[in-house]
Amino acid sequence: MWKWLHPYANPEVSYHFAGKILPWLSALAALFLSIGLIWALAFAPADYQQGDSFRIFYIHVPAASLSMGIYLGMAIAAFTSLVWQFKLADASAAAMAPVGATFTAIALITGAAWGKPMWGTWWIWDARLTSELILLFLYLGVIALHNAFEDKNLAGKAAGILTLVGVINLPIIKYSVEWWNTLHQGSTVSKLGKPSMSVDMLWPFVFCFLGFIFLVSVFICIRFRSEILARNSIRPWVRTLVSEHIAQEKTNAV
Amino acid sequence: MNPRRKKRLTIVGSVLAGIAVVSGLVLYALSQNIDLFYTPAEITQGKKDSGIKPQIGQRIRIGGLVVPNTVKRDPDNLKVSFSLSDMKMPIVFDESDLMVSVHYEGILPDLFREAQGIVANGTLTRSSSGELYVEASEVLAKHDENYMPTELAEAAGKNYKKLDYSDKQLNNGY
Numbered sequence: 001m002w003k004w005l006h007p008y009a010n011p012e013v014s015y016h017f018a019g020k021i022l023p024w025l026s027a028l029a030a031l032f033l034s035i036g037l038i039w040a041l042a043f044a045p046a047d048y049q050q051g052d053s054f055r056i057f058y059i060h061v062p063a064a065s066l067s068m069g070i071y072l073g074m075a076i077a078a079f080t081s082l083v084w085q086f087k088l089a090d091a092s093a094a095a096m097a098p099v100g101a102t103f104t105a106i107a108l109i110t111g112a113a114w115g116k117p118m119w120g121t122w123w124i125w126d127a128r129l130t131s132e133l134i135l136l137f138l139y140l141g142v143i144a145l146h147n148a149f150e151d152k153n154l155a156g157k158a159a160g161i162l163t164l165v166g167v168i169n170l171p172i173i174k175y176s177v178e179w180w181n182t183l184h185q186g187s188t189v190s191k192l193g194k195p196s197m198s199v200d201m202l203w204p205f206v207f208c209f210l211g212f213i214f215l216v217s218v219f220i221c222i223r224f225r226s227e228i229l230a231r232n233s234i235r236p237w238v239r240t241l242v243s244e245h246i247a248q249e250k251t252n253a254v
Numbered sequence: 255m256n257p258r259r260k261k262r263l264t265i266v267g268s269v270l271a272g273i274a275v276v277s278g279l280v281l282y283a284l285s286q287n288i289d290l291f292y293t294p295a296e297i298t299q300g301k302k303d304s305g306i307k308p309q310i311g312q313r314i315r316i317g318g319l320v321v322p323n324t325v326k327r328d329p330d331n332l333k334v335s336f337s338l339s340d341m342k343m344p345i346v347f348d349e350s351d352l353m354v355s356v357h358y359e360g361i362l363p364d365l366f367r368e369a370q371g372i373v374a375n376g377t378l379t380r381s382s383s384g385e386l387y388v389e390a391s392e393v394l395a396k397h398d399e400n401y402m403p404t405e406l407a408e409a410a411g412k413n414y415k416k417l418d419y420s421d422k423q424l425n426n427g428y
Contacts, residue, residue, distance in 0.1 A: 045403030045404065046403065046404060047401050047402060047403065047404075048402050048403065048404045049365055049397075050365075050397070050401075054401055057401070079266065082262065082266050083259060083262045083263045083266055084259060085262075117363075117364060118363070118364065118365055118395060118397055119363060119365075119394045119395055119396070119397070120363035120392070120393065120394045120395060121392075121394055124290070124394070125290075126290040127288050127290070164266070164269075164270060165273055167270070168273055168274060168277045172277075172281070179281075179285070179288075180285070180288045180289050180290070181289040181290050181291050181293070181317055182290050183290055183317075183373055183394060183396055185396070185397050185398055185399040186398075186399045187399060188399045188400075188401060196398075196399045196400040196401065197400070197401045197402075198401070198402055198403055200403065201401055201403065
């Protein structure tokens with residue numbers, strides 16, 4: 001059943017596969033983000049209470065959901081790496097951590113910028129905001145652990161354990177607005193059935209959301225490739241790749 | 255799956271299950287304290303499960319809906335008082351609802367209006383007539399999850415205008 005996956009356990013195959021899908025992902029990201037952001041920022045109707053301030057929604061919500069989505073991806077990679085001792089999974093987890101941390105920071109900063117005019121405060125220690133801040137600290141911890149050991153396998157194991165322990169934070173972030181009284185509102189688009197948003201505001205969101213998903217995949221692909229190269233730098237295939245690249249540079253220079 | 259992998263899978267799986275159970279219990283034990291605010295009914299009657307009631311003089315946050323026709327603004331300064339009732343869906347107000355009034359001096363957030371969710375930060379006080387009220391030092395607006403373009407909102411009968419402040423009010427306030 002999983003036989004088709006086996007060739008990708010080879011770093012060289014995975015490296016070339018990631019390189020092959022990279023231009024497609026970049027094109028899709030550019031397409032969806034340019035349509036989505038222009039539509040969202042210039043043409044979507046303003047909200048009846050918040051006016052134009054609500055447009056930060058189109059960046060805040062994708063960033064916040066992706067901050068959790070990337071963490072889930074990282075946790076799955078950490079799990080496979082711990083159980084199957086699959087080295088590439090560590091490389092992919094290390095590739096995802098800084099991207100996830102960046103999107104968590106974007107969600108927190110855009111949220112604060114919206115909170116000041118709408119709520120009347122930049123920050124409040126309610127369950128949603130606090131748990132999202134903890135997610136940022138978890139990411140920073142995972143990044144630190146990946147860089148704390150000379151031995152990449154040991155580093156992957158330590159970071160993987162922290163990632164798996166932190167996974168408990170994901171349902172807390174997601175359901176914090178339902179379990180407790182919070183200042184943060186409930187979710188608008190992820191409700192099953194009917195989203196609490198009119199259709200002409202929702203479509204640009206769909207485009208932005210897909211665009212950000214592709215953008216994240218592009219970043220992760222690039223980082224995954226460089227992680228593979230860094231971890232396999234003594235292998236002959238990496239050496240040939242590098243010498244070919246240098247030869248190419250030389251002919252270009254001449 | 256070979257036995258070594260199976261062993262690692264059980265170890266990782268059981269550790270994760272253990273963490274899930276422990277944090278579930280911790281959150282359950284803390285659930286009363288993670289709430290950001292008391293609702294008006296909780297102030298007068300105590301929390302639903304534990305019966306914990308805030309003390310007079312305690313600094314608390316109160317959260318609720320602004321009851322229509324209770325907003326009283328002093329024409330000369332920034333003093334304002336209004337009553338809050340529990341949030342519920344659909345939003346209907348009733349004479350029998352438990353209410354707690356809030357006194358505040360300062361500029362209210364943009365989203366403040368009747369039937370809007372509000373969180374106020376202040377001291378629980380008992381007036382000379384024996385009524386409970388909150389002397390607020392900060393008023394925050396709680397936005398709901400509904401977004402609507404202006405035309406649709408007007409069609410649904412939802413009109414929204416920001417509060418106006420006269421020069422006199424603003425000058426006396428500060």
